[in-house]
Amino acid sequence: MKIAERMLKLVIFTLFVSACARPQDLDTNRVLPLSQELFNVSDIKFEQIEAKPAPEIVNNDASYGYAVDFSLPTSLSQMKCLKSANYAAIFVRAFTPSGSGAFDTNSVATIRNAYSAGLGIEVYMTPQPISSLQGYQQFDLLYNGLVNNGITVRSIWIQVTSPVNWSKTVTTNINFINSIISRAQQHGLSVGIYTSQYDWNQITGNWVTAGSNLMLWYWNVYGPGVTGETPATFADFRAFGSFKQPSVKQYAQVESLCNLVVNRDVYAVGIPAAAAAATKTDLTNSKNIVVGGVIRQ
């Protein structure tokens, strides 16, 4: 293999591994164009990803709650471990972009385990924008998947990251996202978007009329791991698109915690007593497990 080709493979390998380890591909934006045929899957060694332990949380500010988000299967002991490490909530992926996009069946056990462990639960959806299924059809798969497993859904977060995964035509993307939002709202759900200013600009052309009632979960890190963390506050937030204020921030990515690889988040608790009381009432009034409604705008 020629030296240049080897170098290129190494660079692509590194970027690909880091992209795979995270729910959004931080670096992908900067390395365009990245041609698919340059990949050789047998070169990719996932065991080389080593997530460093997450530091203990030190919460001096009662207006923030701590959460983690992840997409992999989990156990009850892992959920109990998160709870005892002072995390109040999880964001679990309930829709995977694989194939045409599908309900993530692993989410059911995670939701039940998290409920048993006393964690607040939010679900997010990584949709498949390049699919024969429209946005609302993908939402229906997610919604029915949860409901058919006895889970009541109050809110949904839609992942709008990794511009390379989306259409080059922003109108197509806006219509696709809008289709999910409208369907979710028809079901009475609150809707949040997981994105960043850069992603939102690349994918939607900085769509400003997405709706003032949408919640925002933005991410900002310098890179994966502890050294790439930004402060666990909203101090770095700047308004963009239709988002005037955030509800959640992802400030750390790809860290190990309770034998899981997670991203870490802070969310606005608002009036803590009121939020806790509301959650408790929701849970006791329903025989179903409730997901969503932990985070409010």
Ligand SMILES: *[C@@H]1O[C@H](CO)[C@@H](O)[C@H](O)[C@H]1NC(C)=O
């Ligand atoms: C982007 O697409 C890749 C390949 O289909 C997928 O593995 C990844 O989860 C997608 N990421 C997002 C954020 O859509």
Ligand SMILES: *[C@@H]1O[C@H](CO)[C@@H](O)[C@H](O)[C@H]1NC(C)=O
């Ligand atoms: C991919 O790498 C493997 C192992 O190095 C090699 O055997 C195979 O021929 C490569 N495939 C392509 C399409 O380059």
